Amino acid sequence: MNGKNGRVHSNDVTKAAKEALERRGVKIEDIAEIVYLMQKQYNDGLQMEHCINSVTRVLRKREVQHAVLVGVELDELAEKKMLSQPLQQIVETDEGLFGVDETLALGSVLTYGSIALTTYGHLDKEKIGIIKKLDTKVGESVHTFLDDLVASIAASAASRIAHNMRDLEEEGETFADIPPEVLDSDDEI
Numbered sequence: 001m002n003g004k005n006g007r008v009h010s011n012d013v014t015k016a017a018k019e020a021l022e023r024r025g026v027k028i029e030d031i032a033e034i035v036y037l038m039q040k041q042y043n044d045g046l047q048m049e050h051c052i053n054s055v056t057r058v059l060r061k062r063e064v065q066h067a068v069l070v071g072v073e074l075d076e077l078a079e080k081k082m083l084s085q086p087l088q089q090i091v092e093t094d095e096g097l098f099g100v101d102e103t104l105a106l107g108s109v110l111t112y113g114s115i116a117l118t119t120y121g122h123l124d125k126e127k128i129g130i131i132k133k134l135d136t137k138v139g140e141s142v143h144t145f146l147d148d149l150v151a152s153i154a155a156s157a158a159s160r161i162a163h164n165m166r167d168l169e170e171e172g173e174t175f176a177d178i179p180p181e182v183l184d185s186d187d188e189i
Helices: 010-023 028-039 048-058 062-079 087-093 100-126 130-135 146-170 180-184
Strands: none
Touching: 010 062, 028 048, 028 100, 028 130, 028 146, 048 146, 048 180, 062 087, 062 100, 062 146, 100 146, 130 146
């Protein structure tokens, strides 16, 4: 896993972040559904596959990957009651004045600008899609960090689509004119 200079290879971090989400019951498609709901009214021809590819691209960002790995780890440790008190109770109960979960999510969303930031705020308040499921305490599950991280990923992916839409408009095109895999490339439209 260690590359040159003791660094972890990007592919390993990407894989670990995706596996962490999956382990916690979150699929890329779940996040893409939120993105689609947020963007479909603004983007003619937008397909779910465009949204899936945008989410996939966001998950390649180190800031996002690191936030996911840290947040999921803290949620899992809280489930196992392995955090020290009073942090254990604060995380386990998702105490209202605890804002570290939002702070971690905001750190990664800032990479995608003001549209992502305002979209994150909306998603954090409205709890759309799987975010609502994660925010609702069921049994011993702890998703204090995960619900905010999913909102952050969805907001970032929606922001990518909004920016790409502007580029398409300038070219006289819509999402109907581009194949979904274009949003998964390193080049923006």
